[in-house]
Amino acid sequence: MVTNHTTDTRAKLVRIFTFLGGIYFFLYFVLPESAVTVIGMKAHHEQISNGFIVIGAMALGLGLYNIMRAHGARVVFQRPGWFNSLALLVGLFAMIAATSAQWIENVRNAKDIRRVQVLGEFATRIVEDARTQPTGRTVPPVAERVAALVRYGDETTALIEAHTNLSVQAGTNGAASLLVMEVRERIANTRGKLVDCKGSAWERPSDEDLSRLTQFSQDAAKLASSYSILKRSHDAHSLSQKVYDFLFDGLFNQLGSAMFALLGVYIAAAAYRAFRVRTIESGLMMTAAVIVMLGQISFGKEIYEHVPSIRQWLLEVPNSAAFRAIRLGAGVAGLMLAIRMWLSIESRSFSSGRK
Amino acid sequence: MGGRRLIYLLMILAVGLPIVCGISQKPSRLVSAERMYDVVEQVKVEPGEVAMIWLDFGPNTVAENEPQTQVLVEHLFRRRIPVVLLSQYQQAERFLTKIPNEVAKRLEAEMPGQQWRYGEAWVNAGFRPGGAIFIQSMVNAADVSKFLGRDVNGMPISYYPTFSAIGGVERVKIVGEITGLIGVFDNIIQFFQKNGYRPTIVHGCTSITIPEAYIFLDSGQLKGLLEGIAGAAWYSVVLKEHFPRSENKELLVTNTALSAAHIVLILLIVLGNLVPLFARRRANHG
Amino acid sequence: MDSSAAWSLASVLVGGLSTLAIFSFLIKENGYYRFFEHLFIGIAAGLGPMLIIRDFLWPNILEPMLGLTVVTYPDGTQAEPYQPLYLLYLVPMAFGCLYYFIYSQRYSWLAKLVIGFTLGASGALAIRGFFSEAIPQIAGSFKSLVVFVEGNVSLMESFNNILFVATLLLVLNYFFFTFGKEDSLQGKLAPVGRPLLMVCFGAFFGSTVMARLALLVERVQFIVRDWVAAIGTLVGVG
Numbered sequence: 001m002v003t004n005h006t007t008d009t010r011a012k013l014v015r016i017f018t019f020l021g022g023i024y025f026f027l028y029f030v031l032p033e034s035a036v037t038v039i040g041m042k043a044h045h046e047q048i049s050n051g052f053i054v055i056g057a058m059a060l061g062l063g064l065y066n067i068m069r070a071h072g073a074r075v076v077f078q079r080p081g082w083f084n085s086l087a088l089l090v091g092l093f094a095m096i097a098a099t100s101a102q103w104i105e106n107v108r109n110a111k112d113i114r115r116v117q118v119l120g121e122f123a124t125r126i127v128e129d130a131r132t133q134p135t136g137r138t139v140p141p142v143a144e145r146v147a148a149l150v151r152y153g154d155e156t157t158a159l160i161e162a163h164t165n166l167s168v169q170a171g172t173n174g175a176a177s178l179l180v181m182e183v184r185e186r187i188a189n190t191r192g193k194l195v196d197c198k199g200s201a202w203e204r205p206s207d208e209d210l211s212r213l214t215q216f217s218q219d220a221a222k223l224a225s226s227y228s229i230l231k232r233s234h235d236a237h238s239l240s241q242k243v244y245d246f247l248f249d250g251l252f253n254q255l256g257s258a259m260f261a262l263l264g265v266y267i268a269a270a271a272y273r274a275f276r277v278r279t280i281e282s283g284l285m286m287t288a289a290v291i292v293m294l295g296q297i298s299f300g301k302e303i304y305e306h307v308p309s310i311r312q313w314l315l316e317v318p319n320s321a322a323f324r325a326i327r328l329g330a331g332v333a334g335l336m337l338a339i340r341m342w343l344s345i346e347s348r349s350f351s352s353g354r355k
Numbered sequence: 356m357g358g359r360r361l362i363y364l365l366m367i368l369a370v371g372l373p374i375v376c377g378i379s380q381k382p383s384r385l386v387s388a389e390r391m392y393d394v395v396e397q398v399k400v401e402p403g404e405v406a407m408i409w410l411d412f413g414p415n416t417v418a419e420n421e422p423q424t425q426v427l428v429e430h431l432f433r434r435r436i437p438v439v440l441l442s443q444y445q446q447a448e449r450f451l452t453k454i455p456n457e458v459a460k461r462l463e464a465e466m467p468g469q470q471w472r473y474g475e476a477w478v479n480a481g482f483r484p485g486g487a488i489f490i491q492s493m494v495n496a497a498d499v500s501k502f503l504g505r506d507v508n509g510m511p512i513s514y515y516p517t518f519s520a521i522g523g524v525e526r527v528k529i530v531g532e533i534t535g536l537i538g539v540f541d542n543i544i545q546f547f548q549k550n551g552y553r554p555t556i557v558h559g560c561t562s563i564t565i566p567e568a569y570i571f572l573d574s575g576q577l578k579g580l581l582e583g584i585a586g587a588a589w590y591s592v593v594l595k596e597h598f599p600r601s602e603n604k605e606l607l608v609t610n611t612a613l614s615a616a617h618i619v620l621i622l623l624i625v626l627g628n629l630v631p632l633f634a635r636r637r638a639n640h641g
Numbered sequence: 642m643d644s645s646a647a648w649s650l651a652s653v654l655v656g657g658l659s660t661l662a663i664f665s666f667l668i669k670e671n672g673y674y675r676f677f678e679h680l681f682i683g684i685a686a687g688l689g690p691m692l693i694i695r696d697f698l699w700p701n702i703l704e705p706m707l708g709l710t711v712v713t714y715p716d717g718t719q720a721e722p723y724q725p726l727y728l729l730y731l732v733p734m735a736f737g738c739l740y741y742f743i744y745s746q747r748y749s750w751l752a753k754l755v756i757g758f759t760l761g762a763s764g765a766l767a768i769r770g771f772f773s774e775a776i777p778q779i780a781g782s783f784k785s786l787v788v789f790v791e792g793n794v795s796l797m798e799s800f801n802n803i804l805f806v807a808t809l810l811l812v813l814n815y816f817f818f819t820f821g822k823e824d825s826l827q828g829k830l831a832p833v834g835r836p837l838l839m840v841c842f843g844a845f846f847g848s849t850v851m852a853r854l855a856l857l858v859e860r861v862q863f864i865v866r867d868w869v870a871a872i873g874t875l876v877g878v879g
Contacts, residue, residue: 010750017754021761025491029769033550042495046502047726049492050701051733052762053485055755057698058737060690065744067686084679091683099691110509114712117514122714137718145716152715171643225474225515232473232508242648247684248449250652251659255681256414256446257860258663264370264857265363265667267850268620272362272627275846281839288843290621293850296562296585297614298380308383314844315569317801321808322841324570324778329816335771342764344757363667370854370861418859419852445692446685482696487766505700535852545770562851566844574781576774583848584855609858616854 015344022342024048067092091251098247101240109235112159113228119156119190120220122149127210127217143202146213153194153220157187160227167234183230186223193219288314362623369619370612379607380614382588387572391557391579391586392593395430395529398555404526405437405518409543410454411534413446416561420533421454422587422606423559427531428458429601430594432471436529437517439503441480443489443539451479451507465600474515481507486539490546494524530554533581535561540568544576559586584610650871657868660860702730782809808837 028041036042071085126145128134139145164183193216200209235241277283294300295311339345372378400406408427412420431438432455440451459471473479480503483489496502499521500513513519521527524547532543540558547554555578560568562583571577581587588610591603642650662677704710706727712720736755743752784806788798814827815834 010753014750014753014757018757018761021758022765023761025762025765025769029765045495046492047729049485049488051730052488053697054702054730054733055737056759057484057693058734059740060693062740062743063686064690067683081675084675087676088679088683088686091680092687095684095687096691099688099695103691103695106507106509110505113508113510117511118712118714121712121720122716125714125718125720139718140716148715221514221516228508228510229473237645242645245449246648246652246655248688250655251680252446252684252688253414253417253449254656254659254863255663255677256685257417257856257863258660259678259681260415261418261660261856261860262663262666263853264616264855264860265366267853268366268616268623269359269362271620271850272623275624275627276631277628281836284836285839285843285846286624288840289847289850290624292844292847293617293621296383296385296582296847296851297617298382298611299614299618300383308385312386313801314840315566316573317805318808318837318840319566319844320569320573321805322812322837323566324573324782325809325812325816326838326841327567327570328775328778329813331771331775334767338764338767338771342761342768360667366854366857367861370858371865374858374862374865415856416852418855445689448688448692482692484693484697487770488762491766491769507696509700541770541774545774546766548773562848562855563845563853565848565851566841570778574777576777583851584858585851609862612858612862613851613854616858617850620850620854 018342018344024052026342064092095247095252098240098244102244105235105238105240109231112163113224113231115156116160116220116224116227119149119153120217120224122152123213123217123220127213130205130210141203142205146197146200146202150194150197153190157191157194157223160223161187163227163234164230167230170234170237179226179230179233183223183226186219186226189219190216190223288319365619365623366616369615373612373615374608377608378611379604380611382585382592382607382610385582385586385589387580387582388586388589389593390572391427391581392430392590394555394557394579395427395434396597398436398529400434400436400528403520403522404528405439405521406431406529406531407439407441407527408531409533409539410440410442410447410450411444411532411536411539412450412561413444415446416535417450419561419583419587420535420559421450422584422609423581423590424450424454424533425458426587426590426594426606427533427557427559427581428455428477429462430590432458432462432476433594433598435476437475438477439480439499439512439518439521439527440477441503442482443484443486443542444534444536445482445484448482451481455479461602465602474510475517478512478515478518479507480512487542487546490542494547494549494552496524498522499524499527524549524554525552527554530556531559532556533559535564537564537567540564544571557581584613650874653867653871654875657864657871660864660868664860702734706730782806812837812841 024041028036028045031041033042036045041048067088071088073079074082074085075089122145126142126149129139129145130142140148160183164180164187168180193212196212197216200212202209205213275286275289277286291307291314292311294303295308295314300307300311398406408424408431410420410424428438438455440455442448442451455473455477459473459476462471463469471477483503485492493499493502498513500518503512506512530543530547532540534540540560543556547556556576557579558568558571558577559581560583562585565580565582568577568580568582572580581590584606588603588606591601591606595601595603659677659680662673665671666674705724708723711723714720736758739751739755741752742748742750745751782805784802786799786803786806788795788802790798811830811834813834815831815838817827817831
């Protein structure tokens, strides 16, 4: 049994949490930047903001659960309209499956591309560590690191070469295409630099050796950039991408556009049946509407040369002034509502703690 | 009931005929679109600086927002201004990929030998949930490329040389918001700013929000506006004046079909007022 | 025809059929329309959560928290050490899970904590949002009532500014419901705001027409151009 005392405690808790929800952003906006920096809000603002978004994002299962409950039950018990519910669930799961498959493929490909990026980044790190001894961490000797780099570089360039050949065989990138030639040229460059690296004495690297390594890092970055484009253009032809495109372009986009396009004919029927001039005010409204319509179409200037200018004036002067008044009025009301909501002044029924 | 269906048929025919016959007329001159063209044309972008275009539309407003995005992206690409594309609205996800790819292909076909490559001309930062929270967080970040993290393909945005060192949001020289949603547009107007930084914002709106968008043009919070398809069509005309090989025939046909539908609708309003008037008169005489 | 072209063709053909099914509603409510309407809702409902996971939860929260963003170099060293602070994301994640108590008779009040927290955050953001939007709007409304251009009074611009300011004040006055105003000057001026609002609504209607018709044009264009061409390709005419 829920006592009054428990209900009051819950109500207080809800009000406290509502206040806490707003206090962070409020302080962030009203405090001077120096204060925000000193108390550490600025340094962690991105992570804290992400935290707020996470809270909202966790609710995404609510919608799915409700849909499943409502439509799943209709299908299982074969209630009227069960076939439509089945269509809804098929659409839902098909989209989830297609998006997931495309995502998994993207993650896998990003991993391959990342491998090439690491090649360049690792070379840069070796150079940085060789020039200034790192503090707070121990690193292996340069010779050992370069040997690891060369081994890794050989494996990576072989992998890219295999992927490039695969893409040419699959026809997603023509053998003679600029991109394929560019990738092959950059593989050759990177390999050439790797061979150079093997030739140096890395026990005591000279400045020249290190700048050669920097050059290698830049070449590896260029290779990564070309490879990422090649890989993406190859992946655009993958089955998961095609299914996703089909669901989005063939169904979602078309159905969404078509539903809203119905309004195009409804507004015509409504204009014919309901837009009647009975008073001076409705006459004013119709005049303004007709001027705006004529002013924005190709034939407007054929009817009267100055229609576009009159439309422009109508929108810039009377319309803007009236709309600004509406917007300011609504804005002040919104501000009051926001303050009352944040301070739980109004929402007694919400924070009452009752079910 | 039958009369209503007749109106539906009339509207579909009015729209369909110019499309079937491929009729295209010069669109109406829209000053707001010209202002936007000038803003994009005159913006000065140093190496490392970028344009940021938000595509916040889905299938429900694609008819208007897609041509707007095409002309804006085309202009930015022609000027070689690097573009970061992203969205607050999940349904725009596919358009973030499709539109810049199509524009790049068209430009490459127009200018053989020149390239607009992903990672150089543009990056797709994808759908970013969180609305206002996300935007104010980005505006306060020390480095926009690091803040955005990875692109839609899972690659770190800072890895692409053009976008590696955007730095603070002050380096975003022009912000474009293409949407029909008042809420997401408000997020940009209200939160894409900080002390000492007010970006140049241009907006492609659906026609339904044109009257509201004008108040922001007047206050200077917006520097340019594309008013629905008509705005995109006039922008394409201005683009063609400066770049004669720019292709806009299809957009002009669309705009002509739209104009024809307007004429039919105006006639319907007139008829809707005259028919009852005559009917009343006849009844009085009878 | 290669497989990519076949998928594109299928996409256009199915898209055309879907469009016609939706347009069949113009004749009368029917089963085809209902079927495709449900399919659309299903696809939209599936897309949203997946994109939140794919584009936000995974790359921004889970990957760093699980240490998957830490790069290990070929020599076994790491690019940067793992940041245990990322584990703090577990707190908002757990807090966000309170939403699911909405289904519990006994603990539904716990869901109110997280809903209240979210409302509080939205409220604080709205306060900031109002000021950053409204201040330039208010400042932009202070227009010179007499405009000089090159030393001469510009009648047109002066008239526009006077009309602008008058309309703004009269419409604001029309919406001012807080106090009784029937007998005051304010009350007498209120009816003047109405016709001005009507002009604004007329402009709004004119613009709405373009928005709605644009959607129709896009669909008809798709059917007449893309879909018919796709059928031509399918039957070998195109």
